[in-house]
Every structure is written in C-alpha cells, then in structure tokens.
Amino acid sequence: MPDRTTIPLKVSSFLVKAGHLLTALLSIGLLVVAILLAIAWPTVLSEAIEQGAKAKIADIQPWTSLVLLGASLMLYLAARMFGRLGTVLDSVSSGDPFTADNSRRLRHIGWLMIAIQLVGGIVGWIGMKLPTGNDISTGFDLNFSGILAALLAFVVAQLFEKAAAMREELEGTV
Numbered sequence: 001m002p003d004r005t006t007i008p009l010k011v012s013s014f015l016v017k018a019g020h021l022l023t024a025l026l027s028i029g030l031l032v033v034a035i036l037l038a039i040a041w042p043t044v045l046s047e048a049i050e051q052g053a054k055a056k057i058a059d060i061q062p063w064t065s066l067v068l069l070g071a072s073l074m075l076y077l078a079a080r081m082f083g084r085l086g087t088v089l090d091s092v093s094s095g096d097p098f099t100a101d102n103s104r105r106l107r108h109i110g111w112l113m114i115a116i117q118l119v120g121g122i123v124g125w126i127g128m129k130l131p132t133g134n135d136i137s138t139g140f141d142l143n144f145s146g147i148l149a150a151l152l153a154f155v156v157a158q159l160f161e162k163a164a165a166m167r168e169e170l171e172g173t174v
Contacts, residue, residue, distance in 0.1 A: 006093075013089045020082035027075035034068035063129050070123035074116050081112040098163035106160060110153035117146045 084105045091097050121142040 009089065009093055013086065013093065016082050016086045016089060020079055020086060023075045023079040023082060027072050027079055030068050030072035030075065034065050034072060037068065038065050063126055066126045067123055070119055070126065074119050074123065077112050077116045077119065081109050081116075084109050084112070098160055098167055100161065100164050103157045103161035103164060106153050106157035110150045110157065113146060113150035113153060117142050117150070120146075 088097070088102050088105050088109075091099065091102055
C-alpha cells in the first residue's frame with residue numbers, strides 16, 4: 001500500500017503532466033487553425049458574400065487570427081509552466097526539492113505566469129476590436145489572482161533559494 005503522504009504528490013504529478021500535454025496540443029491546434037484561417041479567408045469571405053452575409057466579415061478576419069495566435073501563445077506559455085512544475089515535482093519525489101535549480105524553475109514559472117496575464121490582456125483588447133456581436137474577448141484579461149499566483153511563485157522561489165543555501169552551509173559544517 002502506498003504511503004499516504006505520497007498520494008497527493010503522485011496525483012499532482014499526473015495532473016501536471018496531463019496539463020502539459022493538453023496545453024501543448026491545444027496550442028499547436030490553435031496555431032494551425034489561425035494559419036488555416038488566414039490562408040483560407042478569401043474563399044470563406046467570397047462564399048459568405050454569395051450567401052448574403054450582412055456583417056462586415058472582412059473586418060473580422062485579422063482580429064480573429066490575432067486572437068487565435070494570442071490564445072495559442074498563452075497555451076504555449078502554460079505548457080512551459082507545466083513542464084517546469086513537473087520537473088520541480090519530480091525533484092520533490094526524489095527527496096531533494098531545495099536546490100538552486102528548483103529556485104530558478106519557480107522563478108521562471110512566475111515570469112511565465114506574468115507573461116500569460118499580459119498576453120491575456122492584449123488578446124482581450126484585440127478581441128474587443130471585433131465588430132459588435134463578434135466579440136470573442138470573453139475571459140481574456142488581466143486577472144488579479146493570476147498576478148497574485150505569480151508573486152507567490154517568486155516568494156516560494158526565494159524560500160527554495162534560502163533553504164538550498166542553508167543546506168549547503170549545514171553540509172559545510174559537518
């Protein structure tokens with residue numbers, strides 16, 4: 001029977017690896033859709049006009065492609081974040097979490113979180129540029145909890161760095 005203290009760590013590790021894979025696949029998928037939309041847009045536009053489209057479809061395409069590219073970038077950044085977090089969790093599983101490498105990884109996670117927030121704000125602004133009724137910016141904005149999570153990642157990184165230094169100092173005295 002597994003140790004009860006390792007179960008949450010194993011579940012977390014599984015979820016992080018699943019999140020890493022899912023965000024990477026979604027990022028690639030959105031990137032492909034954005035590229036295909038940009039390539040196929042003249043055909044889509046002419047067919048919509050033939051069918052009597054009343055909206056200014058020509059005004060929608062550049063903004064839609066930019067929103068899709070931004071969402072793809074956000075998912076790519078999230079995939080990187082999950083990858084770094086997975087490496088930190090692996091070191092926790094091995095019993096050696098307080099290292100300078102993990103401190104750097106956590107700091108990198110903090111910067112990735114801030115980048116996701118900034119890209120989300122830009123994507124939200126771009127989404128609002130679409131004509132009325134086509135606003136796809138819902139959910140893309142600067143988020144206080146995302147910024148707070150990034151700040152916490154920086155604090156935890158500093159704690160890991162301090163713990164690693166204390167451990168090195170202790171090993172030097174033995």
